[in-house]
Amino acid sequence: MTTAATSIVAPADHESFAAFAHERGWSDGLPLVPPTPERVAAHVASAGRPADEVVATLPPSGAACTVEKVAVNAVMAGAPPSAMPLLLSAIGAMADPGFELHALNATTGSVTPAVVVNGGLRHELGIPFGTGCLGGADGPSSAIGRALRLVMRNIAGQRVGVTSQSTFGQPGRATGIVFGEWEERSPWTPLAERRGVAGDAVTVFGTMGTANICEVVAADPDVLLHFVGRALAHTGANGFLVQLSFAEVLVALNPVWAEMIGRAYPDVADVSRILWDYAAVPLSEWPEQHQRQFEQAGRVDGRGRVHLAQRPEDVLVMVAGGLGGLHAAALHSWGTTITQTRRVGA
Amino acid sequence: MIDRDSVEKTVADLAAMFEGDGAALRLTSLDERLGTIELALALDDITCADCVLPPDRLRDVVDGALRRTVPGVRRLVLADPREPGPPEPAAHAATGGVITVLDPTGEISPGNPDPGPDAGPLSGKRIGFRVDVLWPAWDWTVSEWTRELEAAGAAVTTWRRAQGLKGAEGERKQAEYDAFVGGVDVVVSGLGNCGSCTSWSVRDGLSGLTRGLPAIVGVTEQFETLARTLAADQGRPGLRLIVLPFSVHTLPEDEVRAHARALYRRLLENLGASVA
Numbered sequence: 361m362t363t364a365a366t367s368i369v370a371p372a373d374h375e376s377f378a379a380f381a382h383e384r385g386w387s388d389g390l391p392l393v394p395p396t397p398e399r400v401a402a403h404v405a406s407a408g409r410p411a412d413e414v415v416a417t418l419p420p421s422g423a424a425c426t427v428e429k430v431a432v433n434a435v436m437a438g439a440p441p442s443a444m445p446l447l448l449s450a451i452g453a454m455a456d457p458g459f460e461l462h463a464l465n466a467t468t469g470s471v472t473p474a475v476v477v478n479g480g481l482r483h484e485l486g487i488p489f490g491t492g493c494l495g496g497a498d499g500p501s502s503a504i505g506r507a508l509r510l511v512m513r514n515i516a517g518q519r520v521g522v523t524s525q526s527t528f529g530q531p532g533r534a535t536g537i538v539f540g541e542w543e544e545r546s547p548w549t550p551l552a553e554r555r556g557v558a559g560d561a562v563t564v565f566g567t568m569g570t571a572n573i574c575e576v577v578a579a580d581p582d583v584l585l586h587f588v589g590r591a592l593a594h595t596g597a598n599g600f601l602v603q604l605s606f607a608e609v610l611v612a613l614n615p616v617w618a619e620m621i622g623r624a625y626p627d628v629a630d631v632s633r634i635l636w637d638y639a640a641v642p643l644s645e646w647p648e649q650h651q652r653q654f655e656q657a658g659r660v661d662g663r664g665r666v667h668l669a670q671r672p673e674d675v676l677v678m679v680a681g682g683l684g685g686l687h688a689a690a691l692h693s694w695g696t697t698i699t700q701t702r703r704v705g706a
Numbered sequence: 707m708i709d710r711d712s713v714e715k716t717v718a719d720l721a722a723m724f725e726g727d728g729a730a731l732r733l734t735s736l737d738e739r740l741g742t743i744e745l746a747l748a749l750d751d752i753t754c755a756d757c758v759l760p761p762d763r764l765r766d767v768v769d770g771a772l773r774r775t776v777p778g779v780r781r782l783v784l785a786d787p788r789e790p791g792p793p794e795p796a797a798h799a800a801t802g803g804v805i806t807v808l809d810p811t812g813e814i815s816p817g818n819p820d821p822g823p824d825a826g827p828l829s830g831k832r833i834g835f836r837v838d839v840l841w842p843a844w845d846w847t848v849s850e851w852t853r854e855l856e857a858a859g860a861a862v863t864t865w866r867r868a869q870g871l872k873g874a875e876g877e878r879k880q881a882e883y884d885a886f887v888g889g890v891d892v893v894v895s896g897l898g899n900c901g902s903c904t905s906w907s908v909r910d911g912l913s914g915l916t917r918g919l920p921a922i923v924g925v926t927e928q929f930e931t932l933a934r935t936l937a938a939d940q941g942r943p944g945l946r947l948i949v950l951p952f953s954v955h956t957l958p959e960d961e962v963r964a965h966a967r968a969l970y971r972r973l974l975e976n977l978g979a980s981v982a
Contacts (some may be wrong), residue, residue, distance in 0.1 A: 365808035372805040385781065386810050395807045420905065420939045423812025432810040458872050462909070463902035466932060515812035521766070522773065523935050524899035525928075603839045605870040696870020 361578035364412060365428050368559045370394065386436070386514055388506070388534055395435040403431035406441035407448060408706075415448050416608045419462035421517030425451060428684035429515050430507075440500050443485060450475050454508075454702035460620035460697050464566050467516040470530040471597065471694035473508065474567045474610070476678060477558035481704055482540035489540030491682030494570050494612075495531075495688055505536015512524030514624035518520060537567065537691075539680060546679035547622025550684055554628065555701040562704055565610050565676070566697035568598060572689040584617055588688050589638025592668055592675075595646070598695040599668040602657040607695035608674040611635060615648040616685030628677050636672040640665035647688040660701065668692075707816040707943065708741045708778040716775045717745065720768055728752035731768070734785070739816050741780035741938070743772060747860025749787055774933045777943030778817060814939070816871045821944035824919040829859030834890030836883070836910045839868045843954045843962045844897035844924065846945045850966035850980075851894075852972060858981035866950050869896065869906050887913050892977065895947075896924025899955055904929045908936045908945065915942055922977050926952040 363391075370380050377394050381387040393399070404411045404427055411428040418425050426473050430447055439447065454461050454473050464471055477487045485504075488497035512518040527535070543550045552561035571590040578584045592609055594601075599607035613621065643651050643664050655667050661667065669675055676699065681689065693699075713736055721731040735744035745768065752758065765784050773779050775906075825831065830892060833855055835848045852862045865886040887893055893914030898904030899981050907923050914921035917938045923945060925933040930949050937938035951965055974981065 365810070367806050368809055369804050370807045372803045376803075377807075383783065384811075394805055395810060396805055397808060418812070420936050421812055421814050422939055422941070423814050424741050425812065428808070429810065429812060432808045436810060460870060460902075462870065464904045466905040467901035469901070510810065513891065514810040517812070517814075517939055523932060523939070525904075525932055601738075604868075605868055605872070649798075696872075698872055 361566070365400070365432050367397065368387045384570065385433070385519070386510075388509060388513065390506070390534070392436045393438050399435045400428065400431045401433050403441045403444050404428055406495050407431065407444035409448065418451070418455060418511070418516035420465055420523050421515065423515050423517065425455075425511065427513045428436055430511060433510040433514055434507040437510050438503040439507040440485070440503070443500060443504045443623040446477065446481065446485065446504065448512075449702040449704045450508060450562045450564055451511060453562060453702040455699045456698075458698040459566065459700050461516070464514060464694060464697055465512065465524060466526045467692050467694065468527045470526055470528050470533070470568050471566045471697070472530060472532040472537065474532065474691055475505070475508070475539075476551060476563040476564045476565065476610075477538065477540040477561075478543065478550045478557075478563070479704070481560040487538065489542040489680050491684070493539040494537065497655050500540040502535040502598040505532070505538040506534065508538075509533060519683050532567070532569060541678045542615055542680050547626065548618075548628040548677070548679070551676065551678040555699075557701050557703050558615050560704040561699040561701055563699060565608070565691060565699045566694045567610065567691040568694055569691070571690045571692065572666040573690055574686060575688075576686055581621040582634075584621060585634045586638050588613075589635040592635065592690050592692075593641050595641055597668055597692045599692065600641075600666065601695065602659060604645070604695040606670050606674060607668070608676060608693040608699055609639070609669055610676045610678065610691040610693070610699075612678050612680040612689040614681035614685045614687060614692070615679055615683060617688065618679040629672070631677050632675040633672040635677070636667065636669055636675045639668040639675065644667075707819050707831070708736075708738050708743075708776050709819065710736060710738055712776045713743060716772055720771055724758065727754060727757040727828040729758050729824060732824040733911065741778045741816070742782040742783070743769065743779060743781070744785070744969065746785040746788065761789045773934060777934050778816065778938040779943075780938070815941060816827070817938055817941040817943050820942075821946050821975050823917045823918065823920050827980050827982070828855060828892075829982055831891040832889065833860050833862045833892045833894065834886055834914075835862065835864040836886075836893065836895040836907070837864050837866050838903060838906070839866060840903055841955055842959075843896045843957065844899070845967040846959055846962045847897075847924070847950065847954075847969075848894075850963050851970055852969075854970050867906060867910060870904065883910065883913070887917060887919070892979070893919050893921040894924065894973075895921070896921060897950070898925030898929045898933050899952070901932065904932050906935055908933050908940070911945060912937065912940055912942055915945060920977055920979075922948055924950060926947050926950045926953040926954055946974050946976050948976050966974070
């Protein structure tokens, strides 16, 4: 098996190249930057790792994902060369067996790996963490996310309707979900550092999508946590599937709320615990068939409630979003994909 | 690696289907080692333009049929005159409008088409059913087949997969499954009735196949193509499948059991098994 990318003669103009790439199954339908050897070489150089180094073996194809192959897809996506270390770390995180990429890539669910960026890298790359950070902010995050999606398509072999059976998909499956934590406005230690990696890091989280939580009257941190926690517990979330071994949920609190909550709860573990406690639905609100399942699975707590997550530590808390406040963002997990955090760079 | 005879037969079947509408489908190129197929559609004798499927739907039908019947298909190109393809690079070369680009796709080995050994006579054999925590319909199906197999003199054991267990518990359960596979003569894994559970079912079926055991994976119609593709991607395009109706999980238990009884002969055929 060779690992060096094969050279191919292709039409030069953008329109024809797009059709050429589409016919070969390389394309997501958006315009592509032709991956010329010169462009790819610049990306490989920025990675600081050998072109033929195998970063991971990605399912379902089982193909070797080399630094050069990542670079080819990053070029096509329009991601800058400086994003290569981040991309390689994110791919390494996704390839961890605990992330269960083979199942994630095949599922009927809408899951896609979201990438949370910590450290000074956010500023160097222009990763958004403030207003509109989950979509709409200008900068390279959409192109970086798209590069990861093209890696899944072209190297991992995730093909819609063939190896991916996602019933609906989601917008994040086109350009990914790549955003940062607003560490400077957080009262708590950065997310990645709490997970053992200080400085530049990526945290990869398999999410079903983003859900907005709006609250405009609370002036008390406990009321806010009650409100946000309960809002997490929508009964269609995968966390309520009794067949799943576990599920996580990522909660992004805006800086205004985070400051208020942080004064009352300087230990973020307390915030996770409180959100976890409120993120529950009384057993009586479920159909009888589901009530029986929860009871048989031991998912009903002493107060007759079923929790979204099985453990407080499965509620991951971070700070992001605009200074207008009023909203939190919830990213529910697909389940059974353990969130992975990796250092970026040396 | 794909089988030329299977490709030609499927293309002939598809061509016969489209012929009535005046459309001609023909095989233009086939790379058996890489699993690539190129087809061309001609509409020269067409009398009813609306009778031919629209290009995107036609591609789905052709793609689905080939992936179902030909294990190991990796790439399909269908030239449809209603969809102008990209200009040939050679045409651009005359005007200097070509560039060299690097292929973004991963290198995949052709794989081994061997479906593994036949199960042979079942009397005295140990049949291992891998079941799951998702689909009671699979439990009911296995229950019906167990009755038949035990009547044929086979010994049946089951093992239940809970997807996604991690850490020490996950390792313990995987070791338990490995021991289970090591203690049987035939592996029947299922049920592929969603995306992730198809992936898990195929993986667990391949555990048996790669140990040289007769192995088969239960999958519903909707996920058959996925199962075949995943098996091919993991180097064993010949993995045996037994296809159940979709959506079997929405049927009442008595109907599921009736389907299971009706499929028992097919299970034996697909496994290369015989009973006295």
